[in-house]
Amino acid sequence: MATALFAAGCFWGVEAFFERLDGVTATRVGYAGGNIEAPSYEHVKTGTTGHAETTKVEFDPSVITYEQLVDTFFECHDPTTLNRQGEDVGHQYRSVIFYLNEDQKQIAQEKISEWDQKGIFKNKIVTEVTAEQPFYEAEEYHQKYFQKNGTLSCGIG
Template identity: 70%
Template sequence: MATAIFGAGCFWGVEAFFERFEGVTATRVGYTGGNVENPTYEQVKTGETGHAEAIRLEYDPSVITYAELVNIFFESHDPTSRNKQGVDVGHQYRSAIFYADASQKYIAEEKVKEWDAKGIFKRPIVSEIVELSTFYDAEEYHQKYIHKNGSVACGIG
Protein backbone atom coordinates (compact mmCIF):
# COMPACT_ATOMS: atom_id res chain seq x y z
CA MET A 1 0.00 0.00 0.00
CA ALA A 2 0.99 3.62 -0.54
CA THR A 3 -0.11 6.87 1.10
CA ALA A 4 -1.33 10.22 -0.23
CA ILE A 5 -2.32 13.29 1.80
CA PHE A 6 -4.49 16.14 0.55
CA GLY A 7 -6.14 19.23 2.00
CA ALA A 8 -9.30 20.28 0.20
CA GLY A 9 -11.39 22.20 2.69
CA CYS A 10 -13.67 20.51 5.20
CA PHE A 11 -12.37 16.98 5.54
CA TRP A 12 -15.76 15.31 6.09
CA GLY A 13 -16.91 15.57 2.48
CA VAL A 14 -13.47 14.99 1.00
CA GLU A 15 -13.16 11.70 2.89
CA ALA A 16 -16.55 10.49 1.62
CA PHE A 17 -15.63 11.54 -1.93
CA PHE A 18 -12.33 9.62 -2.02
CA GLU A 19 -13.76 6.50 -0.39
CA ARG A 20 -15.83 5.84 -3.52
CA PHE A 21 -12.82 5.00 -5.67
CA GLU A 22 -11.56 1.48 -6.21
CA GLY A 23 -8.04 1.14 -4.93
CA VAL A 24 -8.50 3.51 -1.99
CA THR A 25 -8.23 1.04 0.87
CA ALA A 26 -8.37 3.27 3.97
CA THR A 27 -8.90 6.89 4.95
CA ARG A 28 -8.19 8.98 8.03
CA VAL A 29 -8.96 12.65 8.46
CA GLY A 30 -6.66 14.88 10.44
CA TYR A 31 -4.38 17.86 10.51
CA THR A 32 -1.01 18.62 8.94
CA GLY A 33 1.18 21.52 7.91
CA GLY A 34 1.08 23.41 11.19
CA ASN A 35 3.27 24.29 14.13
CA VAL A 36 1.48 22.75 17.13
CA GLU A 37 2.06 19.16 18.24
CA ASN A 38 -1.06 17.00 18.60
CA PRO A 39 -3.52 19.76 17.73
CA THR A 40 -7.19 19.42 18.52
CA TYR A 41 -10.08 20.37 16.27
CA GLU A 42 -10.87 23.24 18.62
CA GLN A 43 -7.34 24.60 18.06
CA VAL A 44 -7.18 23.97 14.31
CA LYS A 45 -10.55 25.57 13.54
CA THR A 46 -9.28 28.90 14.90
CA GLY A 47 -6.73 29.00 12.08
CA GLU A 48 -3.96 29.83 14.56
CA THR A 49 -2.06 26.50 14.49
CA GLY A 50 -1.12 26.66 10.81
CA HIS A 51 -2.59 23.21 10.18
CA ALA A 52 -4.85 22.28 7.30
CA GLU A 53 -7.75 19.91 7.62
CA ALA A 54 -6.50 17.01 5.54
CA ILE A 55 -7.16 13.44 4.53
CA ARG A 56 -4.66 10.59 4.54
CA LEU A 57 -5.42 7.94 1.95
CA GLU A 58 -3.99 4.48 1.82
CA TYR A 59 -4.23 3.10 -1.68
CA ASP A 60 -3.16 0.18 -3.80
CA PRO A 61 -0.94 1.59 -6.57
CA SER A 62 -1.62 -1.48 -8.72
CA VAL A 63 -5.29 -0.39 -8.84
CA ILE A 64 -5.11 3.42 -8.71
CA THR A 65 -2.08 5.63 -9.26
CA TYR A 66 -0.95 8.72 -7.40
CA ALA A 67 -1.55 10.72 -10.59
CA GLU A 68 -5.15 9.49 -10.68
CA LEU A 69 -5.58 10.49 -7.03
CA VAL A 70 -4.32 13.99 -7.83
CA ASN A 71 -6.92 14.19 -10.62
CA ILE A 72 -9.61 13.13 -8.13
CA PHE A 73 -8.29 15.74 -5.69
CA PHE A 74 -8.86 18.47 -8.30
CA GLU A 75 -12.37 17.13 -8.94
CA SER A 76 -13.23 17.01 -5.22
CA HIS A 77 -13.12 20.76 -4.53
CA ASP A 78 -12.32 24.18 -6.03
CA PRO A 79 -8.51 24.25 -6.32
CA THR A 80 -8.66 27.86 -7.57
CA SER A 81 -9.98 29.21 -4.28
CA ARG A 82 -7.35 30.30 -1.79
CA ASN A 83 -8.12 29.51 1.85
CA LYS A 84 -11.82 29.00 1.23
CA GLN A 85 -14.07 26.10 0.30
CA GLY A 86 -17.79 26.83 0.36
CA VAL A 87 -18.72 28.40 3.69
CA ASP A 88 -15.42 27.39 5.28
CA VAL A 89 -12.93 30.26 5.27
CA GLY A 90 -9.38 30.28 6.60
CA HIS A 91 -5.92 28.84 6.03
CA GLN A 92 -7.02 25.62 7.75
CA TYR A 93 -9.30 24.97 4.73
CA ARG A 94 -6.62 25.57 2.11
CA SER A 95 -6.19 23.47 -0.99
CA ALA A 96 -2.94 21.58 -0.61
CA ILE A 97 -1.09 18.53 -1.80
CA PHE A 98 1.26 17.27 0.89
CA TYR A 99 3.92 15.26 -0.91
CA ALA A 100 5.94 12.52 0.77
CA ASP A 101 8.76 12.26 -1.79
CA ALA A 102 10.20 13.77 -4.97
CA SER A 103 8.03 11.58 -7.18
CA GLN A 104 4.79 12.80 -5.58
CA LYS A 105 6.01 16.40 -5.80
CA TYR A 106 6.83 16.03 -9.50
CA ILE A 107 3.48 14.40 -10.29
CA ALA A 108 1.59 17.11 -8.38
CA GLU A 109 3.44 19.91 -10.17
CA GLU A 110 2.85 18.32 -13.57
CA LYS A 111 -0.84 17.77 -12.82
CA VAL A 112 -1.28 21.45 -11.90
CA LYS A 113 0.23 22.41 -15.27
CA GLU A 114 -1.95 19.88 -17.07
CA TRP A 115 -5.19 20.99 -15.40
CA ASP A 116 -4.40 24.70 -15.88
CA ALA A 117 -3.70 24.03 -19.58
CA LYS A 118 -7.07 22.26 -19.97
CA GLY A 119 -8.83 25.51 -19.08
CA ILE A 120 -11.52 23.73 -17.05
CA PHE A 121 -11.30 26.31 -14.29
CA LYS A 122 -11.84 30.03 -14.90
CA ARG A 123 -8.89 30.88 -12.65
CA PRO A 124 -5.46 29.28 -12.15
CA ILE A 125 -5.03 26.51 -9.61
CA VAL A 126 -3.68 27.85 -6.31
CA SER A 127 -3.30 24.53 -4.49
CA GLU A 128 -0.18 24.52 -2.36
CA ILE A 129 2.32 21.76 -3.07
CA VAL A 130 4.25 21.32 0.14
CA GLU A 131 6.38 18.70 1.80
CA LEU A 132 4.45 16.55 4.23
CA SER A 133 5.02 17.26 7.88
CA THR A 134 3.55 15.22 10.71
CA PHE A 135 -0.03 14.12 10.11
CA TYR A 136 -2.14 14.05 13.24
CA ASP A 137 -5.36 12.03 13.25
CA ALA A 138 -8.45 14.09 14.01
CA GLU A 139 -10.63 13.09 16.89
CA GLU A 140 -12.57 9.87 16.41
CA TYR A 141 -15.92 11.63 16.00
CA HIS A 142 -14.55 13.21 12.79
CA GLN A 143 -13.60 9.86 11.22
CA LYS A 144 -16.22 8.68 8.70
CA TYR A 145 -18.34 11.63 9.85
CA ILE A 146 -20.79 11.56 6.95
CA HIS A 147 -21.28 7.80 7.31
CA LYS A 148 -22.08 8.31 10.99
CA ASN A 149 -24.22 11.44 10.67
CA GLY A 150 -25.53 11.62 7.13
CA SER A 151 -24.87 14.45 4.75
CA VAL A 152 -23.97 17.40 6.95
CA ALA A 153 -22.86 20.78 5.65
CA CYS A 154 -19.34 21.74 6.58
CA GLY A 155 -18.74 25.04 8.27
CA ILE A 156 -20.36 23.91 11.50
CA GLY A 157 -18.51 24.37 14.76
Protein backbone atom coordinates in the same frame (compact mmCIF):
# COMPACT_ATOMS: atom_id res chain seq x y z
CA MET B 1 0.09 -0.08 -0.06
CA ALA B 2 0.96 3.57 -0.55
CA THR B 3 -0.12 6.80 1.14
CA ALA B 4 -1.20 10.24 -0.08
CA LEU B 5 -2.09 13.38 1.90
CA PHE B 6 -4.55 15.94 0.54
CA ALA B 7 -6.11 19.07 2.03
CA ALA B 8 -9.06 20.50 0.12
CA GLY B 9 -11.34 22.26 2.58
CA CYS B 10 -13.79 20.44 4.83
CA PHE B 11 -12.17 17.06 5.42
CA TRP B 12 -15.53 15.31 5.85
CA GLY B 13 -16.40 15.78 2.19
CA VAL B 14 -12.90 15.08 0.94
CA GLU B 15 -12.77 11.80 2.85
CA ALA B 16 -16.18 10.78 1.47
CA PHE B 17 -15.01 11.53 -2.06
CA PHE B 18 -11.82 9.45 -1.81
CA GLU B 19 -13.22 6.48 0.09
CA ARG B 20 -15.58 5.72 -2.79
CA LEU B 21 -12.70 4.95 -5.17
CA ASP B 22 -11.66 1.43 -6.11
CA GLY B 23 -8.15 0.89 -4.83
CA VAL B 24 -8.48 3.18 -1.82
CA THR B 25 -8.01 0.87 1.14
CA ALA B 26 -8.36 3.34 4.04
CA THR B 27 -8.93 6.99 4.82
CA ARG B 28 -8.40 9.04 7.97
CA VAL B 29 -8.95 12.73 8.53
CA GLY B 30 -6.71 14.98 10.54
CA TYR B 31 -4.47 17.99 10.57
CA ALA B 32 -1.14 18.69 8.83
CA GLY B 33 1.08 21.62 8.01
CA GLY B 34 0.87 23.50 11.28
CA ASN B 35 3.12 24.80 13.98
CA ILE B 36 1.95 22.99 17.12
CA GLU B 37 2.14 19.32 18.02
CA ALA B 38 -1.00 17.18 18.32
CA PRO B 39 -3.57 19.93 17.75
CA SER B 40 -7.24 19.43 18.52
CA TYR B 41 -10.12 20.55 16.33
CA GLU B 42 -10.69 23.34 18.84
CA HIS B 43 -7.17 24.62 18.08
CA VAL B 44 -7.29 24.14 14.32
CA LYS B 45 -10.70 25.76 13.79
CA THR B 46 -9.32 29.06 15.07
CA GLY B 47 -7.10 29.25 11.99
CA THR B 48 -4.09 30.19 14.10
CA THR B 49 -2.17 26.88 14.18
CA GLY B 50 -1.20 26.76 10.51
CA HIS B 51 -2.75 23.32 10.08
CA ALA B 52 -4.97 22.37 7.17
CA GLU B 53 -7.84 19.92 7.48
CA THR B 54 -6.21 16.96 5.72
CA THR B 55 -7.26 13.56 4.45
CA LYS B 56 -4.81 10.66 4.58
CA VAL B 57 -5.50 8.22 1.76
CA GLU B 58 -4.04 4.73 1.75
CA PHE B 59 -4.26 3.05 -1.63
CA ASP B 60 -3.18 0.07 -3.66
CA PRO B 61 -1.09 1.43 -6.55
CA SER B 62 -1.80 -1.70 -8.60
CA VAL B 63 -5.48 -0.66 -8.64
CA ILE B 64 -5.38 3.16 -8.60
CA THR B 65 -2.42 5.39 -9.36
CA TYR B 66 -1.25 8.48 -7.52
CA GLU B 67 -1.96 10.40 -10.74
CA GLN B 68 -5.60 9.28 -10.56
CA LEU B 69 -5.78 10.37 -6.92
CA VAL B 70 -4.45 13.81 -7.79
CA ASP B 71 -7.05 14.09 -10.57
CA THR B 72 -9.73 13.17 -8.02
CA PHE B 73 -8.34 15.81 -5.67
CA PHE B 74 -8.86 18.49 -8.35
CA GLU B 75 -12.35 17.16 -9.09
CA CYS B 76 -13.52 17.29 -5.47
CA HIS B 77 -12.86 20.97 -4.68
CA ASP B 78 -12.11 24.38 -6.12
CA PRO B 79 -8.31 24.63 -6.14
CA THR B 80 -8.42 28.27 -7.25
CA THR B 81 -9.71 29.79 -4.03
CA LEU B 82 -7.10 30.83 -1.51
CA ASN B 83 -7.88 29.71 2.05
CA ARG B 84 -11.49 28.98 1.24
CA GLN B 85 -13.83 26.21 0.15
CA GLY B 86 -17.44 27.31 -0.17
CA GLU B 87 -18.64 28.70 3.14
CA ASP B 88 -15.52 27.47 4.95
CA VAL B 89 -13.03 30.33 5.14
CA GLY B 90 -9.60 30.30 6.75
CA HIS B 91 -6.06 29.01 6.39
CA GLN B 92 -7.22 25.62 7.69
CA TYR B 93 -9.34 25.16 4.53
CA ARG B 94 -6.54 25.80 2.02
CA SER B 95 -5.76 23.52 -0.91
CA VAL B 96 -2.56 21.51 -0.33
CA ILE B 97 -0.92 18.38 -1.67
CA PHE B 98 1.55 17.09 0.91
CA TYR B 99 4.01 14.96 -1.06
CA LEU B 100 5.74 11.98 0.54
CA ASN B 101 8.52 11.60 -2.02
CA GLU B 102 9.99 13.27 -5.09
CA ASP B 103 7.79 11.25 -7.48
CA GLN B 104 4.65 12.54 -5.76
CA LYS B 105 6.03 16.09 -5.85
CA GLN B 106 6.72 15.88 -9.58
CA ILE B 107 3.32 14.36 -10.33
CA ALA B 108 1.53 17.01 -8.26
CA GLN B 109 3.36 19.84 -10.04
CA GLU B 110 2.69 18.30 -13.46
CA LYS B 111 -0.99 17.81 -12.64
CA ILE B 112 -1.33 21.45 -11.56
CA SER B 113 0.06 22.55 -14.93
CA GLU B 114 -2.16 20.06 -16.76
CA TRP B 115 -5.30 21.19 -14.93
CA ASP B 116 -4.45 24.87 -15.40
CA GLN B 117 -4.04 24.25 -19.15
CA LYS B 118 -7.39 22.46 -19.39
CA GLY B 119 -9.14 25.76 -18.75
CA ILE B 120 -11.80 24.17 -16.56
CA PHE B 121 -11.30 26.71 -13.80
CA LYS B 122 -11.78 30.44 -14.39
CA ASN B 123 -8.78 31.27 -12.19
CA LYS B 124 -5.28 29.89 -11.76
CA ILE B 125 -4.81 26.97 -9.33
CA VAL B 126 -3.41 28.09 -5.96
CA THR B 127 -2.86 24.61 -4.50
CA GLU B 128 0.31 24.37 -2.43
CA VAL B 129 2.68 21.47 -3.07
CA THR B 130 4.48 20.95 0.21
CA ALA B 131 6.73 18.28 1.67
CA GLU B 132 4.98 15.90 4.03
CA GLN B 133 4.26 17.41 7.42
CA PRO B 134 3.36 15.51 10.58
CA PHE B 135 -0.20 14.22 10.26
CA TYR B 136 -2.27 14.25 13.44
CA GLU B 137 -5.49 12.27 13.33
CA ALA B 138 -8.61 14.23 14.11
CA GLU B 139 -10.91 13.25 16.93
CA GLU B 140 -12.88 10.05 16.37
CA TYR B 141 -16.20 11.87 15.82
CA HIS B 142 -14.68 13.41 12.65
CA GLN B 143 -13.68 10.03 11.15
CA LYS B 144 -16.13 8.70 8.54
CA TYR B 145 -18.44 11.56 9.52
CA PHE B 146 -20.91 11.11 6.68
CA GLN B 147 -21.11 7.34 7.18
CA LYS B 148 -21.90 7.87 10.87
CA ASN B 149 -24.39 10.69 10.34
CA GLY B 150 -26.07 9.64 7.11
CA THR B 151 -25.64 12.96 5.36
CA LEU B 152 -23.46 14.46 2.68
CA SER B 153 -22.53 18.08 2.14
CA CYS B 154 -19.38 20.04 1.22
CA GLY B 155 -20.47 19.72 -2.43
CA ILE B 156 -20.39 15.93 -2.38
CA GLY B 157 -23.45 14.29 -3.89
